[in-house]
Amino acid sequence: xxxxxxxxxxxxxxxxxxxxxxxxxxxxxxxxxxxxxxxxxxxxxxxxxxxxxxxxxxxxxxxxxxxxxxxxxxxxxxxxxxxxxxxxxxxxxxxxxxxxxxxxxxxxxxxxxxxxxxxxxxxxx
Numbered sequence: 466x467x468x469x470x471x472x473x474x475x476x477x478x479x480x481x482x483x484x485x486x487x488x489x490x491x492x493x494x495x496x497x498x499x500x501x502x503x504x505x506x507x508x509x510x511x512x513x514x515x516x517x518x519x520x521x522x523x524x525x526x527x528x529x530x531x532x533x534x535x536x537x538x539x540x541x542x543x544x545x546x547x548x549x550x551x552x553x554x555x556x557x558x559x560x561x562x563x564x565x566x567x568x569x570x571x572x573x574x575x576x577x578x579x580x581x582x583x584x585x586x587x588x589x590x
Contacts, residue, residue, distance in 0.1 A: 471500060471514075476521045481578045482533045484510035484526035490576060491515045491522070494551045495540075518542050535579035541569075545584035549574060552582065 481487045488510075491497035497515040505511040509526040516522075517540065527533035540548065546563050549572040553559055560573035560581060570586040 469500065469514075471516050471519075471521050473521055476523055477536060477538065479522065479524040479536050479578075479580065480527050480531050480533050481524055481580075482527045484513060484524060487524060487578060488513065488515070490555060491517070493555055494557075495548055496544075497522075518544070533578065535581065537581045537583070539583045539585070541585050541587055543586055545586045546570060546572060548582075548584045552576065557582075 479487075488499055488502070492499065495517040497517045499513065499515050500521075501512070501514040502510060503512040505526075509528070510524070512523065512525050514521060514523050520540065522538075525531065542548065549563060552574045557574040557576050560575055561571070563570055563572040566585075567588065568585065569588040571583065572585075573581060573583045575581050
């Protein structure tokens with residue numbers, strides 16, 4: 466079986482509580498395209514894949530064998546400040562308001578699962 470064309474050499478794999486709500490967060494904040502959702506027998510998410518811009522995130526619902534744990538994510542996108550604004554509107558906690566750095570306009574937030582997201586609009590020469 467050939468790997469999907471949206472796979473990259475390295476992709477983060479997040480374990481979150483209530484992956485169904487995490488899907489809604491990804492769609493609302495990042496306009497993510499949900500490529501795959503594989504349910505367990507009990508209906509929870511065993512495996513899911515989402516694409517944000519051209520980057521892929523894999524994730525699953527936490528359970529007794531795989532507890533949730535926070536991760537740090539970095540997204541380099543022209544839409545980064547829109548992501549930040551949408552995340553704050555969705556209830557995320559601001560870590561850093563948008564600030565111009567030498568590498569671009571950067572902001573950070575923490576989602577309700579404890580994941581930290583750093584989003585940057587690339588600098589233009």
